[in-house]
Amino acid sequence: MQIKVWGMSLSGNCHKVRLILDYLKIPHEWIETDLRRGATKTPEFKQMNPNAHVPVAQLEDGSFLPESNAILYYLAQGSAFWPADKLSQARVLQWMFFEQYDHEPRIAVNRSIQSIANTMAERRAEYEANVPKGYRALGVMESHLSENRWFGAAQASIADVALYAYTHVADEGGFSLADYPHIRRWLGEMEKIPGHSRMRLTA
Ligand SMILES: N[C@@H](CCC(=O)N[C@@H](CS)C(=O)NCC(=O)O)C(=O)O
Incomplete structure (x- = not known):
């Protein structure tokens, strides 16, 4: 099916x-x-x-x-988005676990509070606590991308897809990428992949 x-x-x-x-x-x-x-x-x-x-x-x-x-x-599986060698596979997983533990719980949650669920009145303390933690995660990404084109593998992989999801709309949770030129370069490269789309708040 x-x-x-x-x-x-x-x-x-x-x-x-x-x-x-x-x-x-x-x-x-x-x-x-x-x-x-x-x-x-x-x-x-x-x-x-x-x-x-x-x-x-x-x-x-x-x-x-x-x-x-x-x-x-x-x-x-079987595509270029999952590398063939064992170490690259482990590196891809490394960044996907980072995404779920250090990145998404800050960047996505603040986007939900500010722009999706609109629950700022009830959740302001949580939102504010997430700000330094979210910027910390963005700093880890920026540092990696200052020396590497992609996360995890020699070409775009599912680690890049996972991290792209909430990074490209970080501003909707109040996170500015102005001081993150390597992240902005990488977002631009992701957006050149055939079939690519951005999320839209009005979807
Ligand atoms: N770790 C899960 C997280 C999924 C998740 O948090 N989904 C949210 C939407 S982004 C959801 O369905 N929430 C249901 C709810 O809050 O009622 C994943 O990566 O799929």
Whole structure:
């Protein structure tokens, strides 16, 4: 069967999946799922992902796979976005774990508070605590990119896709990239990949 993806177009975790599908021209059905309307909290949705998060992919065999970076890994097998040698594979995973632990919880959460869920009034303390932590993660990326063209491998990989998702809209969470020229250079290179798209707040 054709791959199906339940995703919200405003979510960077979901946009990662859209990017790899489009880069690799993988036929799929996208089922727009708006978590702000409770779409991830229904019993039917929790049958697919008991953790009640998008994205979720339904694979060729009918089974369900949640977690954006696991979906990237599955879809990129056999393509240039998953390197062949063991050390590069480990480096790609290194940056994907960094993305989920150090980057996304700051950059994506502040974007949600400021621009998606609009919960600044209730969550200002959390937002402010995330500011230095988010800039710290951006600093780690900037330092890496001052000496490397890509994250993890000699060419664009799923580590770049994972990190692109929320970095290119960091301003929507109040993070300025003005002092991060290497990150801006890398974002520009990502945007040249055939099939590329940016997220839009109005999606
Ligand atoms: N680690 C997960 C995180 C997924 C996640 O946080 N999804 C959010 C949207 S970006 C969600 O579905 N939240 C549901 C909710 O808050 O009700 C992944 O990378 O897929």
